[in-house]
Amino acid sequence: MDFNPILLLSFLLILISIKFLFKNSTRKLNLPPSPAYSLPFIGHLYLLKHPVQRTLLSLSQSLGDTPIFHLRLGNRLVYVVSSYSVAEECFTRNDVVLANRPELIMGKHVAYDSTIMIAAPYGDHWRNLRRVAAVEIFSSLRVVTFMSIRKDEIRRLISHLSRNSLHGFVEVDMKSLLANLAFNNIIMMVAGKRYYGDGTEDNDEARIVRALISEAVAGAGAGNLADYLPIIRWVTDFEKRAKILGKRFDGFLQRLVDEKRAEKERGQTLIDHLLSLQEIQPEYYTDVIIKGMIISLVIAGTDTSSITLEWALSNLLNHPEILEKARAEIDDKIGLDRLLEESDIENLPYLQYIVSETFRLYPAVPLLLPHFSSDDCKVAGYDMPRGTMLLTNVWAMHRDPGVWEEAERFKPERFQKEGEAQKLMPFGMGRRACPGVELGKRLVSLALGCLIQCFEWERLGEELVDMMEDKGLTMPKATPLRAKCKSRVVTRKMIQSMYVYSLCMYLCRTP
Numbered sequence: 171m172d173f174n175p176i177l178l179l180s181f182l183l184i185l186i187s188i189k190f191l192f193k194n195s196t197r198k199l200n201l202p203p204s205p206a207y208s209l210p211f212i213g214h215l216y217l218l219k220h221p222v223q224r225t226l227l228s229l230s231q232s233l234g235d236t237p238i239f240h241l242r243l244g245n246r247l248v249y250v251v252s253s254y255s256v257a258e259e260c261f262t263r264n265d266v267v268l269a270n271r272p273e274l275i276m277g278k279h280v281a282y283d284s285t286i287m288i289a290a291p292y293g294d295h296w297r298n299l300r301r302v303a304a305v306e307i308f309s310s311l312r313v314v315t316f317m318s319i320r321k322d323e324i325r326r327l328i329s330h331l332s333r334n335s336l337h338g339f340v341e342v343d344m345k346s347l348l349a350n351l352a353f354n355n356i357i358m359m360v361a362g363k364r365y366y367g368d369g370t371e372d373n374d375e376a377r378i379v380r381a382l383i384s385e386a387v388a389g390a391g392a393g394n395l396a397d398y399l400p401i402i403r404w405v406t407d408f409e410k411r412a413k414i415l416g417k418r419f420d421g422f423l424q425r426l427v428d429e430k431r432a433e434k435e436r437g438q439t440l441i442d443h444l445l446s447l448q449e450i451q452p453e454y455y456t457d458v459i460i461k462g463m464i465i466s467l468v469i470a471g472t473d474t475s476s477i478t479l480e481w482a483l484s485n486l487l488n489h490p491e492i493l494e495k496a497r498a499e500i501d502d503k504i505g506l507d508r509l510l511e512e513s514d515i516e517n518l519p520y521l522q523y524i525v526s527e528t529f530r531l532y533p534a535v536p537l538l539l540p541h542f543s544s545d546d547c548k549v550a551g552y553d554m555p556r557g558t559m560l561l562t563n564v565w566a567m568h569r570d571p572g573v574w575e576e577a578e579r580f581k582p583e584r585f586q587k588e589g590e591a592q593k594l595m596p597f598g599m600g601r602r603a604c605p606g607v608e609l610g611k612r613l614v615s616l617a618l619g620c621l622i623q624c625f626e627w628e629r630l631g632e633e634l635v636d637m638m639e640d641k642g643l644t645m646p647k648a649t650p651l652r653a654k655c656k657s658r659v660v661t662r663k664m665i666q667s668m669y670v671y672s673l674c675m676y677l678c679r680t681p
């Protein structure tokens with residue numbers, strides 16, 4: 171090939187001008203502080219250790235307790251916010267600009283090219299998904315209609331726990347039982363079927379689906395190197411695994427949709443409603459839209475609720491005096507003749523304080539989902555260029571000693587003070603905040619209240635329950651919760667009434 175010096179010179183000149191322009195444009199920007207030593211190519215990625223929320227808090231402390239700082243993570247500019255007031259500014263004044271989501275590998279392969287509600291960019295398509303979900307799942311009417319599902323699933327959990335615990339303490343694996351409760355609850359709303367309980371625990375599909383959810387949630391966290399460094403995509407099998415996961419998830423979702431489609435009459439589940447919409451507007455309500463809606467709810471609504479319950483129960487086991495106080499409140503207001511109902515929750519302030527304190531110290535999504543700026547904006551007086559990823563360290567905000575007295579202590583009583591709950595942000599804020607707040611809070615409060623009312627609880631031994639967190643998008647416990655429980659008298663009464671009810675139903679049906 172001929173060597174052309176003019177071409178080479180022009181190429182070098184272009185490179186120098188691009189570098190000069192880029193330098194000039196970034197020099198003018200007033201960026202928030204940043205840790206020293208951003209290495210070539212990887213930037214600050216070498217600092218990102220698990221659990222990421224703890225690392226990010228240490229970094230903000232090392233920069234003089236700054237409420238906002240920036241990191242260069244591979245080829246991304248990332249802002250980290252750890253103060254309520256700056257987060258509030260992001261999700262009020264800058265809410266539209268920051269309502270976007272960054273493109274992540276899991277989003278591409280598991281979330282139908284980031285077209286599903288949790289991952290979609292801000293715009294008409296996302297607005298439409300939220301509108302459909304608001305009508306079909308999150309409206310006050312639907313939340314009340316689904317109450318019978320929550321109640322039924324919790325009764326089944328109690329009945330399962332009581333099986334061997336009527337006459338003494340038995341050891342139970344609470345992590346998987348709570349995960350089953352949350353998953354059944356969602357899938358009943360979505361498809362009208364349940365996967366766990368009734369002796370179906372060993373059902374192959376149930377085990378596969380639980381593994382799929384765990385893998386998707388674990389791989390979608392903010393600490394995933396492959397999302398920042400293209401080379402990691404090439405040299406590891408992360409992307410290949412994400413593709414396989416996406417295919418397997420899709421297979422499960424398609425089966426759910428096809429099962430419903432094959433039924434002769436349309437029922438009242440979310441899939442039924444979406445299939446009816448598909449008949450009217452087939453070009454918009456495609457199977458991908460329906461499957462995307464289901465996966466959004468399954469991923470966002472399962473682990474979040476069950477993990478919160480696991481943390482709450484772990485705290486009660488480590489603080490028996492708080493557990494006793496909660497039980498005394500329930501016994502006093504409801505007694506031992508009937509099971510706690512959702513309508514009782516508003517009369518159980520101490521139970522509500524325990525739930526709020528769990529959301530404070532153990533927010534299920536510690537960094538919210540990542541946001542992404544679709545335009546230049548200003549945050550806390552600093553410039554935030556278009557294309558910046560925003561991580562909101564809610565975990566750190568909820569432990570800020572300047573905001574919370576004895577911030578590290580599990581102390582539900584703090585919420586007696588009016589206005590304290592308004593300082594929490596476990597569901598995010600603004601346009602992109604969690605639409606499942608009401609469903610999540612109701613399930614967590616009712617399930618926790620019933621578990622306190624129906625059982626005595628003990629730790630496995632003298633040792634406190636381990637309270638370290640594992641990695642992922644949500645904040646699972648590093649050590650899954652196992653505990654000992656023993657049925658109380660109210661449980662026996664509930665089981666007897668369930669038997670009587672089943673017997674009556676059987677006799678009514680028998681000619």
Ligand code: HEM
Binds near residue numbers: 289475538539611
């Ligand atoms: C204790 C329970 C729950 C917690 C702590 C929780 C928390 C959150 C958080 C922090 C976000 C991200 C907000 C942001 O990025 O700014 C979120 C988003 C979301 N949550 Fe929840 N959630 C819970 C339960 C649920 C339930 C039960 C459902 C559905 C049945 C649900 C559906 C969603 C959806 C669809 C999104 C994505 C919203 C969007 O991007 O437009 N969540 N949730």
